[in-house]
């Protein structure tokens with residue numbers, strides 16, 4: 001039988017091209033980084049019942065994400081991506097993280113990130129996941145937070161983990177990024193289907209696990225006006241599934257990512273801070289959201305951050321930080337002379353694909 005090549009659609013070509021480009025930018029470190037958490041911080045968070053409690057946030061030194069195709073993600077620059085990771089080293093890091101010292105701030109919530117998907121067996125073998133859960137339970141933590149792509153969040157992976165956690169509450173952060181298939185699977189270029197996401201939500205609900213959903217504000221190749229529409233529609237989709245916890249992540253541009261290359265070539269800017277404010281205001285009509293403020297002025301790695309003008313930028317960032325704590329829209333600044341007109345526009349998907357392919361042609365590695 002002769003094989004007749006099927007011509008790819010524009011969207012499929014764009015997705016393949018962005019995946020190839022993203023993966024081509026990933027590099028293993030020249031020498032292995034030590035098996036110590038690459039980030040530890042302490043802060044206080046407000047629970048739904050109004051109580052404020054301590055949180056310890058840890059990013060383990062891992063072998064990185066097993067599907068590192070996302071166009072904005074710099075995590076593989078920070079860990080031992082591409083090198084053989086020893087699962088025992090992860091358990092050892094967790095044990096050290098849990099050993100309380102007298103001068104350590106008190107905390108009840110432990111956020112344990114691995115720069116990828118906690119429940120992906122290629123990143124953390126299933127038996128190691130359970131060992132970590134047992135250690136956390138034995139350490140008297142009240143709530144554990146991990147992150148994972150939804151295809152790994154199944155009854156099979158969750159059940160033994162939840163059982164080993166005992167009374168410890170579990171929250172799983174899922175980077176859905178967008179409810180729009182073109183934006184999520186092609187522009188953000190993440191391997192997340194809506195079907196897998198919805199299945200994960202059902203599995204979590206069945207086992208009493210709390211979902212926390214991350215959505216991006218203005219991924220590469222969207223305009224400011226399209227980005228607002230994308231956020232509002234995505235928040236509506238997540239809320240329709242009965243999910244409360246939504247965090248908006250304004251895109252920051254970090255080295256060795258597709259977003260960085262596009263920015264460098266003058267084809268992309270992180271969202272204007274007024275776009276972030278407008279997206280929050282419009283999303284708030286459904287319910288309060290949180291904003292990932294580390295994406296606004298984080299110091300964890302070099303980035304180009306969302307910005308506006310020197311008159312209002314700090315005011316907006318402060319306002320977004322306050323709003324994320326209070327959920328009160330009056331904490332957001334009203335205006336500034338620099339505020340652009342921000343009317344959301346509908347996503348014209350064929351036009352987005354065509355203009356992105358055109359823009360990528362001289363930049364991205366070519367597709368076979």
Ligand code: SF4
Nearest residue numbers: 065068069070073116
């Ligand atoms: S799935 Fe997460 S860790 Fe992996 S590349 Fe995407 S954003 Fe980064």
Ligand SMILES: [Zn+2]
Nearest residue numbers: 309312336338
């Ligand atoms: Zn301004």
